[in-house]
Amino acid sequence: MDQVLFVAAEASSVTYAQRILETWKKQGRKIHAFGVGSQSMEDLGFERLGKSEEMAVVGAVEIINHFSHLKAVFNSLVEEAEKRRPKVAIVMDYPEFNLMLSKKLHALGIPVVYYISPHVWAWRKGRVKTIKKYCKEVFVLFPFEVPFYQEHGVPCEFVGHPLLDEIDDRLTDDKEYFKTHRNQCGIRDDEIVLGLMPGSRHGELRMHFQIQLDAARILARKYPTLKVLILTAPTFSKEQMQDYLEDFRLPYILMKDEPFRMIHLVDMMLVASGTATLQVGLMKKPMVIMYRMKWLTGIMAKMLVRGTKYFGLVNLILGREAVPERFQSEVTPEKIAALLERYIVEPEYKASVINDLAQIRSYLGDKGATQRVVNALDKYIKA
Numbered sequence: 001m002d003q004v005l006f007v008a009a010e011a012s013s014v015t016y017a018q019r020i021l022e023t024w025k026k027q028g029r030k031i032h033a034f035g036v037g038s039q040s041m042e043d044l045g046f047e048r049l050g051k052s053e054e055m056a057v058v059g060a061v062e063i064i065n066h067f068s069h070l071k072a073v074f075n076s077l078v079e080e081a082e083k084r085r086p087k088v089a090i091v092m093d094y095p096e097f098n099l100m101l102s103k104k105l106h107a108l109g110i111p112v113v114y115y116i117s118p119h120v121w122a123w124r125k126g127r128v129k130t131i132k133k134y135c136k137e138v139f140v141l142f143p144f145e146v147p148f149y150q151e152h153g154v155p156c157e158f159v160g161h162p163l164l165d166e167i168d169d170r171l172t173d174d175k176e177y178f179k180t181h182r183n184q185c186g187i188r189d190d191e192i193v194l195g196l197m198p199g200s201r202h203g204e205l206r207m208h209f210q211i212q213l214d215a216a217r218i219l220a221r222k223y224p225t226l227k228v229l230i231l232t233a234p235t236f237s238k239e240q241m242q243d244y245l246e247d248f249r250l251p252y253i254l255m256k257d258e259p260f261r262m263i264h265l266v267d268m269m270l271v272a273s274g275t276a277t278l279q280v281g282l283m284k285k286p287m288v289i290m291y292r293m294k295w296l297t298g299i300m301a302k303m304l305v306r307g308t309k310y311f312g313l314v315n316l317i318l319g320r321e322a323v324p325e326r327f328q329s330e331v332t333p334e335k336i337a338a339l340l341e342r343y344i345v346e347p348e349y350k351a352s353v354i355n356d357l358a359q360i361r362s363y364l365g366d367k368g369a370t371q372r373v374v375n376a377l378d379k380y381i382k383a
Helices: 011-027 058-066 065-085 095-107 129-133 145-151 163-168 176-183 202-222 238-242 260-264 275-281 295-304 313-318 332-343 347-359 369-381
Strands: 002-008 031-037 047-051 088-092 114-115 137-140 155-156 191-198 226-231 253-254 268-272 287-291 325-327
Touching: 002 011, 002 065, 002 369, 011 031, 011 088, 011 163, 011 369, 065 095, 065 260, 088 095, 088 145, 088 369, 095 114, 095 129, 114 369, 137 145, 137 295, 137 369, 145 155, 163 275, 163 369, 176 332, 191 275, 191 295, 202 226, 202 238, 202 268, 202 332, 226 260, 238 253, 260 275, 260 369, 268 275, 268 332, 275 287, 275 313, 287 313, 287 332, 325 332
Parallel strands: 002 031, 002 088, 031 047, 088 114, 114 137, 137 155, 191 226, 191 268, 226 253, 268 287, 287 325
Antiparallel strands: none
């Protein structure tokens, strides 16, 4: 049986890796996949050497705190790769870990493919040299990434964005279904639904969730029909989220479902920067993007992010601040609540943001990304 190594440590990467495994299973392929992944991947027969829910850390301080565990997983991956000699290693996002791993795997003669590559076209462009040195190929999600990698001599293939395969078209354009879906979830027609997406990592939850809840409280004082929808990331249980809600007295729904189905229910979203912003953007939901790190990590991030004005993915794609984004000291409940309030009191502003977000889909190619990835991997697995 052919062996394939995966590293899917981020919530979004887990979904895309799972779709590849599901496709192989439907095709009856005899492939044994092992590495870093989720419980849902394990349910498909994936052998976990590292658990994504334990590895989704962010920032220098968090990495230091988890260093011994991350190092143990890293060493285990290298050791097992040397024993098993997988046909290909598919590394996804998680650049600091994956670029170091790629170097080790390259030295062992194991081909490495980077799928869901770091946004080196936007920040820390020097990493492209490491990718070129240790990766056979990059599968890119955005058409505009192709000329960047070509310019740097990195073999790449545009596969499109796998998020497009996750969207049920009823969720974007069917107004009657929108009303019905909300009513089924206990949302009245007159209620304003504010969605909260604090992030998929433990550090993000600690840094963001309380601020998001406080911003909701401020809005609710002025708008009594406000209802809060709390979207639980795949890496968390509802019970973990509930720990933060003991003193939260506003009407709220705590939900764990497919991301697009949850996003469908909201009128506006307060979202931590990451792939979630693209999910919200594809649903054409007005949003405010926020991100806070520990002080030292934030200083380091500012030093490393050069040559780009934005950190929110939707703004990076569109090349302008289509939706407000705030970082570090600018992330306060009062400032965030004021930005969200514009969507309630300025219908023309809200409509212009929705119009901007509607353009995002044109940047992502066509549906079928997972199948294109599976096809592209065949040259390694069947070799």
